[in-house]
Amino acid sequence: MEEEIIRSPEVLSQTLNAADDVITDVPEALRPPTKPVGLGLPAGIAIATVSWLAVGLPILSLLxxxxxxxxxxxxxxxxxxxILTLGGLAGVISPPLGGALSDRTTARIGRRRPWILGGMLGVVAGLLLASQANTILFIAIGWIVINCCGNLLLAILNILMPDRIPEKERGTASAIIGLALPISTVLGMLLVTTVxxxxxxxxxxxxxxLIAIIILLAGGFVLFYREPRLPKGAMPPFRLGEFVAGFWISPRQFPDFAYAWITRFLVFLAFFTISSFSNFFLRDVVHYAQLFPGHTVAEGMTxxxxxxxVGSLVATLLGGIISDRFQRRKPFVIGATVLLALSLLIPALIHTWPAVIVSFALQGIGIGAYNAVDMALITQVLxxxxxxxxxxxxxxIALNVAQFLAPSVGALAISIFASSVEAGYTSLFxxxxxxxxxxxxxxxPIKSVR
Known part of the structure; x- marks a missing residue:
């Protein structure tokens, strides 16, 4: 019979956070990771991450x-x-709820695997609905289901880093997992454009x-990934009031977490605001189809x-590896964010095809370096x-609230704060x-991370 070890939240937290102690009295699933994992696990997480990003990004930009x-x-x-706002709202709810429930999951296959599988199946259902939608209502419902389940899938995959990867390896691991974004962008865009x-x-x-992509990659990861099982009774008994209250993390008690949250929110609010309307920017301001007769806006986006x-791949690898080499996170995050801001300023001032190319090149370097190191920083302030x-x-939630608000922020900047289409996109950027x-x-201001 399994041993049941029931602890109060306070005792459990003190035990798990004991500095540099060898923890032997808590289940393996709850111990801080110390065993080196090499490149295999980060690569597997990256492949599974591609399964969602390669689906979500081309839907957002093209379909x-x-x-x-x-x-x-x-x-x-x-x-x-x-439609994007409604989808963003659904995506705000699923990651924290799924993450909290997965913390308490005692399935034989592990805490996280059931939720990865559920997220994948939900995305497939949403894709099937969206593929047959012939009204705005059904397109909206399809995207809400897709984004809700896709963000759940992505959130659970992100948890695997602090679950399984030692802190000293997280810069490199974050870089490898960060490669999923640029790879997914090209894979998804090329696949959809070609089809x-x-x-x-x-x-x-x-x-x-896209259905084939997510089943192959996410399904394959679920099939081969293994994790320790959480014994029944290892967590305190479930109480709804405590469960709900646990979603509030006091900025006064955990200021570094709060600063990291706000920073991530602002960066991704900017990123999603631009991503949501890049297609229309090429169509209505740059006039890509008129510049290149016989070619579609989708081809220009690709x-x-x-x-x-290309820039993102190089920046992601170098950023994460160098960050681990020096065990520094903040300088890389700050530098990447400033470069990303520069990339967004260019199309605000110049509405030409060459300017768009330069902007996207710098944007790739900035967001690549940012993604490579920011996740490592975040896991150190949990x-x-x-x-x-x-x-x-x-x-x-920071990322998903940004995704939720970005379409409204972008639409307001374009439609209300300007008197013409060109001026509207200037204000947007x-x-x-x-x-x-x-x-x-x-x-x-983050103090606990260098």
């Missing part, structure tokens, strides 16, 4: 705008903003290709995305070892630049 443009070309900006071109712009077939990916899933889920710079400033 949703195209579906909406076909059904409602007159109100496409407002309609896209509403659309080969099938006469068939959106249902494009969605089918070109600049590929350029961005408040409690026994609630890593919930705490990291709360951190993921200026707002994003300011948000990013504020994010860079707020990294400095």
């Amino acid at each position: 949703l705008p195209e579906q909406i443009n076909r059904l409602d070309p007159i109100h496409k900006v407002a309609t896209l903003g509403i 659309l071109n080969l099938t006469g712009q068939s959106i249902p077939i494009a969605y089918s290709a 070109i600049v995305t590929t350029i961005s990916t 408040p409690r070892a026994e609630s890593r899933g919930k705490d990291l889920g709360v951190m993921v 200026l707002v994003a630049t300011v948000l990013t710079l504020l994010g860079a400033v707020l990294v400095q």
Whole structure:
């Protein structure tokens, strides 16, 4: 019969956070990781991460705008903003809730694997719905399901770093996992663009290709990944009031966590604000189709995305490895954020195709270096070892609240704060630049990480 070890939250937290002690009286699933993992586990997490990002990014940049443009070309900006906002709201709820529940999961296959599988299956269901949607309502429902379950999948995968990877290896691990973003961007965009071109712009077939990607990659990871099981009784008894209250992490008690949260929110608010409307920027301001007759805006997006990916790949690898070499996080996060702000300032001032290329190249370097090191920094400011899933889920809220608000911020900047389309996009990029710079400033007050 399994031994049941029931502790109060206070005792469990003190035991798990005891500095440099060899912990033998708590289950393996709750111990801070100390055994080197090498490159295999980070590579597996990266592959599983690709499964969601390679699906979500081309939907966001290509399929949703195209579906909406076909059904409602007159109100496409407002309609896209509403749909992305609703999807973002769903994505805010699922990561912290799923993370907190996974902290308490005692399934035979582990704490996190059931939730990875559930997130994957939910995304597949949403993709099937969106692929057959012929009204704005069903497109919206499809995206809400996709984003809710996809963000759950991504959040649980992120938890595996503090669960299984020692702190001294997290810069390199974060770099490897960070490669998922640029790889996913190119893979997803090229796949969808190619399928659309080969099938006469068939959106249902494009969605089918994305279903195959997520089943192959996420399903394969679930099949081969192994983790310690959490024994029944290892966590304090479930009480709804304490469970709900646990989602509040006091900025006064944990200021470093608060600064990291706000910084991540501001950076990704800027990033998602631009990402949500880049397609329309090429279409309505740069006039890509008129500049290059016979070529689609989707092809233009694929070109600049590929350029961005090249810079991101190099910056991601170098940023994480060098960060581990010097055991420093903050200088890399600040520098990457400032570079990202510069990349957003360029299209605010110059509305030309060459300027877009330069902007995306710098954006790739900035976001690549940022992603490589920021996640390592975040795992070092989590408040409690026994609630890593919930705490990291709360951190993921920063990204998802940004995704939730970004379409509305972008639509307001374009439609309300300017008198023309060109001026509207100038204000859009200026707002994003300011948000990013504020994010860079707020990294400095973090004290527990160098």
